[in-house]
Amino acid sequence: MSEAASRRTIAALALVGAAIAGYLTVTWAADVAPVCTTGGCGKVQSSEYAELVGIPVAGLGLVAYLAIFATALRPGPGPAAVGAALALAGVAFSAYLFVIQAFVIEAFCLWCLLSDAVMVLLVVAAVLRLRATNADASPA
């Protein structure tokens, strides 16, 4: 995949992720349970793991997706590396939250699972971009 193609893919995926995280942030702010077919969205959203020091995790996700989108707007190894770092961190934190949903909260949030899937796809696209952007150029 060329860098241009991977950037377009990353931008599209990041917007999808931002839409999901944005919806969860809005429902969190409005204190209502999200529309949910898995039955566990309200339980997950209202759990103690839905916030980090008072900031909604969904809001952090929204910021992360928008930041990844921003890195897709500029070519080069620097933005590619930052985008990959954000996506990798996002997928690691998503994996942690998946474990929390499965074994601590014992409920799954559909929107969180969709966001997880988007983040995994973003990692793949970000790694492909990193390889395509003359990755042997040193940051120094």
Add this chain to the structure above:
Amino acid sequence: MARRSPTRARGGKVAPTPKPPPVGKKGGSSFFTSWTALAVGLAVALAAILILVSVLGADDEPSTAAVTPAGTVDGAEEVEELLAGIPQDGLAIGDPEAPLTLLEFADLQCPFCRQWAGDAFPALVDEYVRDGRLRIEFRPMAFIGEDSGRGARAVLEAGEEDRLWHALELLFRAQGPENSGWVTDDLLEAVAASVDGLDGEALVSAASGDDELDDRIGESTAEANANGINSTPSFMLGPTGGELQRVEVTSLGPEGLREHIDALLRR
């Protein structure tokens, strides 16, 4: 004596500096580059910080145990004052002849339900229930975990003494972390000690297991499913004795239901 530079060639010209060997193959085929290392390092640091803060934040969750040294539940006087003089009958509170009926589907462990119980319910009681324009019926749900079932059975037992709404309000005020075993026998004894007419032993016995009460919880769940309700709190509203409609609330404060109630009362 001036030292001669080894890189200075005859005629004063500077010899070209030899290029360092390439770090990897040109064209991006070398994967483990400095940029990749930077990305991985940043990712590991970010993820570690996020997970650490999340774990520490969860550990710091304060206990919500609410039994006072006197053996009652915090806020018992407020609840008594709120509900004093309002008729209760099993699952219902309010005048049986009230023009409107509101069904509340709730799980005792649901934090949003707790919020509704604390913010909206008292206001609706003051504005509509006390003057006989609205009655509210509880529909117990128990999908979050074991404490949901214990709490639901206890409030249904309190309903046998027409004190369901006292027990419900007090348990919501005492709500603890999900599935932490917070619906203890001591808490149920404290609920009973806070409300005239309730028997602590009966609440504890019901909470520990009662097939008939479980059947009633099952009926509520079936009613919820039949109306497409899969989250709590959820509400149905309509004329008493008539067809009730699902109501989507935009807020867990009284304003979330006020517009719907006022619209029906104006008809």
